[in-house]
Amino acid sequence: MSKAMLISVGGSISPIICSLNKHKPKFIIFFASKESEYQVSEIVKKISFSYQATEKIVTPSAEIMEESYFVLWQRLPSILERWKIRPSQIIVDYTGGTKSMSVAIVLATLDFCKKYSYIGGKERTKEGLGVVVDGKEKMLYVKNPWDKYAVSVRKKISLFFNECHYDSALREVEILKEKVSKQEESFYSMWYDLIKGYALWDKFRHTEAKRELYKGFRKLQIYAYNKRRYKKLLDCIDKNLKFLERIVDKKEIEMLIRDLIANAKRRAEIEKKFDDAVARLYRALEKIAENELFKIGINHSNVKDSQIPQNIRDKFIGKYKDEQDGKIKLPLYAKYELLKELGNQKGKDFFSQEKEIKKILDARNSSILAHGDISIKEERYKELLSLVLNFGKLQEKDLPVFPYLEM
Structure with a gap:
């Protein structure tokens, strides 16, 4: 059972019911238009699991992306806060509603959402160009966009580090650790330890710096095995650690x-x-x-x-x-x-x-x-x-x- 789900409503309700029954969220937020709002009560009657609470966010204009985005940006945080749900705990499904609503729901949640879903199918009406035929729905998952988008953020982190803004680099890595998928977390945890080590060293906190740097260095040695591009970095950190030892251990x-x-x-x-x-x-x-x-x-x-x-x-x-x-x-x-x-x-x-x-x-x-x-x-x-x-x-x-x- 998922913690919470934000799902757009509009068009056929069968894919929406299919998605909800698949995920079985404890909390449901329906994102509807004025025209599709009536469908929410019908959907709730047909889902096959128990839930704790529901809420509706209604866009003032289903065809204007900016208005849909703004109402989500305005309402969503307070709902999640009331339910004591972290933004990263929600699944977002953008199957229903207009194209403008789909774009808005993704943009409004891109900064924190780790998981998106979409209902597709093998059979559609209008010779394959229409909606999915009822009963032929297929759940599709979109990979966490942050796993790819993080590449551009990594450039920003590197820039911060190389310009001596170590605390800023550290904050960016910490944010990324929260956003990426579970399998990516260890990669950013390694960089967090390394950058924290240098941030502490830059403040002359040598004992703590040595501890954090060693921790990150060991992780990097494992990760960088047979990866030649990291050799120069490994050599530099190794040399830095030997220098720190002479300050911390030998009191030179x-x-x-x-x-x-x-x-x-x-x-x-x-x-x-x-x-x-x-x-x-x-x-x-x-x-x-x-x-x-x-x-x-x-x-x-x-x-x-x-x-x-x-x-x-x-x-x-x-x-x-x-x-x-x-x-x-x-x-x-x-x-x-x-x-x-x-x-x-x-x-x-x-x-x-x-x-x-x-x-x-x-x-x-x-x-x-x-x-x-x-x-x-x-x-x-x-x-x-x-x-x-x-x-x-x-x-x-x-x-x-x-x-x-x-x-």
Whole structure:
């Protein structure tokens, strides 16, 4: 027994009765014209099963498709809501009624319906050109149109992903999962896991990202067996997972620095969000200093007095000691100053280029996302990117790259 059925009425009632008896829906919505409305009571008397409720939607004009579409669009959601039926649970039969009504009923339900039916037959009147002869009806099912239409939506999802709109891509996949047939759901579930993994990674939620990406990767390995077109994608995801492992499992700060820079490149070079990109590069520059301090046992957010050279100790305690918890917490310049005074090469390099660095960092501090009102230009972003890569002794090929998606 089906949950609910929306069926158009008009012309011979035998095919409509045949369809209803075949599906035996608990809830029935008749879509009729003013001229065919009287047939509903006759149909109800002749169906051979028990149902829970019926409702009628009557088009003001059976020949004007737009009016039929509008009345369905207006009435159908409230009926389904009252019956607590999800739109995807209904079967739509467009056998009866005018051609305009048939077009309207399909268009009005195309966004959510998974199953359509139509009554045909081996024998028709008028030498095969008329209506189906009573008693010769044959149930025909139309495959879920979303199984084919999804191809165009997949292009949209790929575009969203490749433009870094990961959450938008994720929403589209989630919607498709609800619309396609049962046998197609696993395909979209695989893409959902993969895209969710990258969406989480882009938000620096590395542990969750690794879990989701592994889940999708395993599904893709099975699906893509002997499919050469997926080899490049599989190789890229495999490489990405190995990178994530170094952040999540091995806690390698160097990998986190690379990830910050890669994230900045996505913001700037794909989304053209240079202020966002520079904020990440600034953080990467801080992380480089923090990593150098970590190597020699210094926690940048809780520096001990004894770890600070005598010649700058009083200054650091006076400027950077938190009055609430008593911890010495260092900002970017102070981190590099401490490194320089301790003889660290990174600290020396920082101050040997201080004039150039200050110009770029001042631009960051003037950014609307920092302390100012100025939008950062692409040139400044490129200067800071080059600076951070040089400081980290990195090349762009060392950075993780998300795959180019073609679903």
